[in-house]
Structure formats: structure tokens, C-alpha cells
Amino acid sequence: MLCLSPIVVRVPIGPWHCPHCSGDQHRVIKSFSQKKIVDFFRIQKESQIVIRCTSAQDIRKRRKRSLVFHKRRRRLLPFTPTEDPQQRLDQMASLASALTALGMEFSDELTYMPGMAPRSANRAKFESGGMQVLSKEDTETLEQCRAMYKRGECPPLMVVFDSREGYTVEADGPIKDLTIIAEYTGDVDYIRNRQQDDCDSMMTLLLATDPSRSLVICPDKHGNISRFVNGINNHSPESKKKQNLKCVRYSVNGACCVLLVALRDIAKGERLYYDYNGYEQEYPTHHFL
Incomplete structure (x- = not known):
């Protein structure tokens, strides 16, 4: 498995072909029209959002307000969308291409599918030792980010393919410390149902006092x-220096939520990394770059 590029962390379950043998099974779609992007992401108010950018005046106001909060109270910051509409379309197209290549559908919220954990199972009160509650101000910031996503305003990020790391995410513009990058989304299921799952991107959502209540997010x-933000190598000091995001679990209106947040200023062109083992030392990262 180590001879593959990028490497495979573990042997997949069921039929599997390496990239050289898979032919067109995972062929990447290289271009998306504006209409396809609008449909793919189910963007609301197309004429107002995709074509019209957030005004520079609004961005300056947001930055000024956010910087004050950052210095005084260390509040989370909303991301600042790219002003150029074509650049923003390119960013969304890169994500649509990567999701399509993996046979995934876009969802910017947790999904509850039949046969998996129901929405009622996602309760922060079940967390062993309790879960930190997102403040009222930060909850408002999160809701602002969610609303921007629905309108087609996304963080300045590009999904790119690296022959060694696979799909990865780069900053397509400067990002401030404490900016909300994304909410980790996917299908919610009980951990007990995923013991033999080969998905390499599962995220812990709830570590309950009763293990049968524990939940994971499965973005398959x-x-x-x-889904495409890579992790650091926990065994390499040099790799640890690359970490520029942190993964934090919060109780938001009583439900568990996982956020990826910038832990320092991030420059344009910098790749995003966080610690896959921030809560549990169970993910094998010794082969990571």
C-alpha cells in the first residue's frame, strides 16, 4: 500500500482497484458551468449571490468588527468570501469536482439517513464529562457562515489534487486567526455500526458516557x-509545524457540532492541516507527510 501515490492507510473493504487499474471509475470532472455549480450546491438566489459579490465596504466593516472581537474577547470570526465572482466560481468548481470524483453529494449540514443514528441521538448532554457550549456571539457567527454558504458565499479555499497527498485544500486568499473554516459534515451514525468501516475520514461527534450512544460523522x-482537509503526522516535529487549523467540538443549541477553526493567520497558497488525533490517539498518521 505504501507504493501507491498517495498511500493507502489501510486495505479497503470489498472490491477495490488502485488508480492505475480503475480506468474511468473515478475520473475527475474538470469543469463546471455556473448553472451546474448552482445546482450542485443548491445555491439560493442565484442572480443575487453567484453573480453579485459582497461589496468591499461590507467586507471592510466585517473585518473591522471581527478584529475588535478577536483582540478583546477572542471570539470566532466569520470567513470573508472572495470578492471576484469568477474566482469564487473556480473555488466552488474545485470542490464540486473533488466530491464528484469520490461519488459524494454536497451537504453543508449533518445528515441523518434511515438505518443510521436519528437526529434525536445527537444530544450534547450525553457527552462523557460534558461538552463546551458555543457562546451566543459565536453561535451567531456560525449561523452567519451557514447563511453565506447557502447563498453561494464560501471561504477562499481551493481543493487541489497532489500526487503524494491526494485531495487537499489550499487557502485562495488570506484567512485570519480564529476564522471558522467549515463545519464537519456527513452522515451521522453510531460508532458501534462503524467498527469495520473503511472510511478514512470519520470524525468523532459524540463520546457518550454510555458507549452505545457514541456517534461519528461519516463523510463517504x-x-x-x-472532507479534503489533511492531517498532520503526529510523529514528525516538522509535520506538526504545518498545523494551521484546530478541530473543536461544541454544543450548539443542545446538539453536537464539529468546527474547523484557524488557529493562526493563514496566507494565500498555504495548505490547510489539522490534528486528526486532537481528541483520541487512534488514527494512524505515521505515514503522513
Whole structure:
């Protein structure tokens, strides 16, 4: 498995072909028209959002307000969408292409599918030792980010393919410290149902006092850009220096939520990384770059 590029962390379950033998099974769609992007992401108010950019004046106001909060109270910041409409379309097209290549559908919220954990199972009160509650101000910031996503305004990020790392995410513009990058999304299921699952991007959602209540997020059928953010090598000091995001679990209106947040200023062109083992030391990262 180590001879593959990118490497395979573990042997997949069921029929599997390496990239050289798979032919067109995972062929990447290289271009998306504006209409396809609008349909793919189910963007609301197309004429107002995709074509019209957020005004520079609004962005300056947002930055000024956010910087004050950052210095005084360390509040989370909303992301600042790219002003150029074509650049924004290119960013969304890169994500649509990557999701399509993996046979995934876009979802910017947790999904609850029949046969998996129901929405009622996602309760932060079940967390062993309790879960930190997102403040009222930060909840408003999160809702602002969610609303921007629905309108087609996304963080300045590009999904690119690297021959060694696979799909990865790069900053397509400067990102401030404490900016909300994305909410980790996918299908919610009980951990007990995923013991033999070969999905390499599962995220812990709830570590319950009663293990039978513990939940994971499985972004194998549904997900967003968080699916493509890579992890650091926990065994390499040099790799640890690349970390520029943190993964944080919050209680939001009583439900568990996982956010990827910038832990320092990020420059344009910088790739995004976080610690896959921020909560549990169970993910094998010794082969990561």
C-alpha cells in the first residue's frame, strides 16, 4: 500500500482497484458551468449571490468588527468570501469536482439517513464529562457562515489534487486567526455500526458516557470541503509545524457540532492541516507527510 501515490492507510473493504487499474471509475470532472455549480450546491438566489459579490465596504466593516472581537474577547470570526465572482466560481468548481470524483453529494449540514443514528441521538448532554457550549456571539457567527454558504458565499479555499497527498485544500486568499473554516459534515451514525468501516475520514461527534450512544460523522456519501482537509503526522516535529487549523467540538443549541477553526493567520497558497488525533490517539498518521 505504501507504493501507491498517495498511500493507502489501510486495505479497503470489498472490491477495490488502485488508480492505475480503475480506468474511468473515478475520473475527475474538470469543469463546471455556473448553472451546474448552482445546482450542485443548491445555491439560493442565484442572480443575487453567484453573480453579485459582497461589496468591499461590507467586507471592510466585517473585518473591522471581527478584529475588535478577536483582540478583546477572542471570539470566532466569520470567513470573508472572495470578492471576484469568477474566482469564487473556480473555488466552488474545485470542490464540486473533488466530491464528484469520490461519488459524494454536497451537504453543508449533518445528515441523518434511515438505518443510521436519528437526529434525536445527537444530544450534547450525553457527552462523557460534558461538552463546551458555543457562546451566543459565536453561535451567531456560525449561523452567519451557514447563511453565506447557502447563498453561494464560501471561504477562499481551493481543493487541489497532489500526487503524494491526494485531495487537499489550499487557502485562495488570506484567512485570519480564529476564522471558522467549515463545519464537519456527513452522515451521522453510531460508532458501534462503524467498527469495520473503511472510511478514512470519520470524525468523532459524540463520546457518550454510555458507549452505545457514541456517534461519528461519516463523510463517504455526503460532505463538504472539510472532507479534503489533511492531517498532520503526529510523529514528525516538522509535520506538526504545518498545523494551521484546530478541530473543536461544541454544543450548539443542545446538539453536537464539529468546527474547523484557524488557529493562526493563514496566507494565500498555504495548505490547510489539522490534528486528526486532537481528541483520541487512534488514527494512524505515521505515514503522513
